Amino acid sequence: MKIRFTVNGRAVEQDVRDDERLLDLIRDDLQLTGTKEGCGEGECGACTVLIDGKAVTSCLVLAPQVDGKDVLTVEGLAPGEELHPIQRAFVEKGAVQCGFCTPGFIMSTYALLSVNPDPSDEEILAALEGNLCRCTGYVKILEAVHYAAELMRQERN
Amino acid sequence: MRHYVKIKTVQELLERIEEPGARILCGGTDLVVKMRSGAIDPQVLLDISDTENLRGIEEKDDRVTIGAATTVTEIIADPVIAGKLPLLETVLRTLGSTQIRNRATLGGNLVNASPAADSAIPLLLYQAEVNISGVRGDRVIGIEDFLVSPGKTALTSDEFVRSVSIPLSQIAFKPFFHKVGRRKAMIIAIASLGALVSMKDAKIDEIRLAVGSVAPRPIRLRELESELTGKAVTQSLIEEAKGAATNAVSPIDDVRASADYRREVIGELVARVLRNAVQG
Secondary structure (H helix, E strand, O other): OEEEEEEOOEEEEEEOOOOOEHHHHHHHHOOOOOOOOOOOOOOOOOOEEEEOOEEEEOOOOEHHHHOOOEEEOHHHOOOOOOOOHHHHHHHHOOOOOOOOOHHHHHHHHHHHHHHOOOOOHHHHHHHOOOOOOOOOOHHHHHHHHHHHHHHHHHHHO | OOEEEEOOOHHHHHHHOOOOOEEEEOOOOOHHHHHHHOOOOOOEEEEOOOOOOOOOEEEEOOEEEEEOOOEHHHHHOOHHHHHHOHHHHHHHOOOOOHHHHOOOEHHHHHHOOOOOOOOHHHHHHOOOEEEEEEOOEEEEEEHHHHEEEOOEEOOOOOEEEEEEEEEOOOOOOEEEEEEEOOOOOOOOOOEEEEEEEEEEOOEEEEEEEEEEOOOOOOEEOHHHHHHHOOOEOOHHHHHHHHHHHHHHOOOOOOOOOOHHHHHHHHHHHHHHHHHHHHOO
């Protein structure tokens, strides 16, 4: 079936299978391979993207369900060659080890900071509870989210 | 080849619900997993996530009605829910993760009919009713009769859940909820217990207890509730209640925990409810 939606601000018209996952649409059809598949069951958060501003695991969404919606993937954050402040914060604070979980963490962070520019530790942990890092770099991830919030506040001022 | 249909109206849903191999799809957080594992093989997916009149929260005539396709995130964010049905908000905050709560719906959690369904606990305690629509008409049934056994509800093949309605005139209860699992997020409960307690003249005036993951469906502990009503909370009552709770449940051994452990946990949680009720 044919669906129309926007991905990273770009209008897309795409033929999809009726039971195709959003994750496969993003990675295989659109070749946006920043989004990763971890568990494929919604447990790990590696495939997190935003639909209409809300973080979701794209492995549990069917492609036809995003017809008419606005999808944001990790590729949509940085406008050009320069990194988004959240990406910069993850790099500068060493919140990336093997990197496989990172796009998911960054998208969950983006969803959080869009509605809460100065979150507490507790709020960050709640927003990131659906993302797993098997290198267990959670302390640095927490630092990076605080730092990203600071960078984004500075940018706005 | 599976066929996907975006359902626009309740009428359209009623027209298609009995098609061979049809399944209702909404958030997909349970259904897509089961579909991919091969546990289910739907031929027609009826997506109700954008169906008119199935989503939203309405307060009217001292009841709040939550559309079946309302997401858990939307329920948590609702000021009426947080203000008047605090236990529903507390429990739903522990359901899945942020990503799951953004997709998962109240109707979905109920029709999935897991013995561990988190939303069932507050709905049992608040004595919710399930509004059902079907080809052969509409009906309303209490939440206790709606949940039957693992994966099974009172729905017949021509029916779907339209909404859940909860009375708002609940007396001032002290709420309690505890879910036992290996981590705080994304857990399927090993055992869970929710309670609403009101005290009068240092005695238990009313107590409601609901437990999850320790029976074929989430249940109220009705017998224990009536045994405790009117009693003062003493150490011996706590011990008695612990024993009674342990015997009132019928858990199984599974990958998450043993039946014996689950019995112990429920006994301990009932003790906590009682201790909590007399503290401050």
